[in-house]
Amino acid sequence: xxxxxxxxxxxxxxxxxxxxxxxxxxxxxxxxxxxxxxxxxxxxxxxxxxxxxxxxxxxxxxxxxxxxxxxxxxxxxxxxxxxxxxxxxxxxxxxxxxxxxxxxxxxxxxxxxxxxxxxxxxxxxxxxxxxxxxxxxxxxxxxxxxxxx
Numbered sequence: 001x002x003x004x005x006x007x008x009x010x011x012x013x014x015x016x017x018x019x020x021x022x023x024x025x026x027x028x029x030x031x032x033x034x035x036x037x038x039x040x041x042x043x044x045x046x047x048x049x050x051x052x053x054x055x056x057x058x059x060x061x062x063x064x065x066x067x068x069x070x071x072x073x074x075x076x077x078x079x080x081x082x083x084x085x086x087x088x089x090x091x092x093x094x095x096x097x098x099x100x101x102x103x104x105x106x107x108x109x110x111x112x113x114x115x116x117x118x119x120x121x122x123x124x125x126x127x128x129x130x131x132x133x134x135x136x137x138x139x140x141x142x143x144x145x146x147x148x149x
């Protein structure tokens with residue numbers, strides 16, 4: 001492994017974890033995410049039946065201190081800390097994670113002048129599995145574009 005040429009990739013919850021790693025200073029050159037949650041406050045308020053049970057399982061104490069627990073996992077709250085180029089992909093027909101999660105993050109990244117690229121892959125599902133070759137090609141091209149010294 002060349003420790004000077006690291007890149008990150010995350011799908012869904014893995015996308016959230018990639019964003020947290022970036023925030024915490026992981027030394028990647030660039031990152032790519034798809035279908036990732038970026039705002040747990042809106043997920044829980046707009047879709048309580050779908051997400052509250054998941055939150056209870058993953059973070060049993062989230063209801064006691066939601067600002068701390070959810071805020072730590074909601075990249076829209078700390079988009080200014082995303083200091084590496086970020087490729088964001090989302091399936092246009094994602095029934096698991098609303099595409100607005102990616103759009104809201106892009107708004108925050110734009111506000112802070114961050115380097116990003118957004119691809120909404122129309123009619124695609126959460127994993128963008130019907131266009132996996134394209135998804136992976138976009139990721140590889142993003143990494144190559146940012147693999148400079």
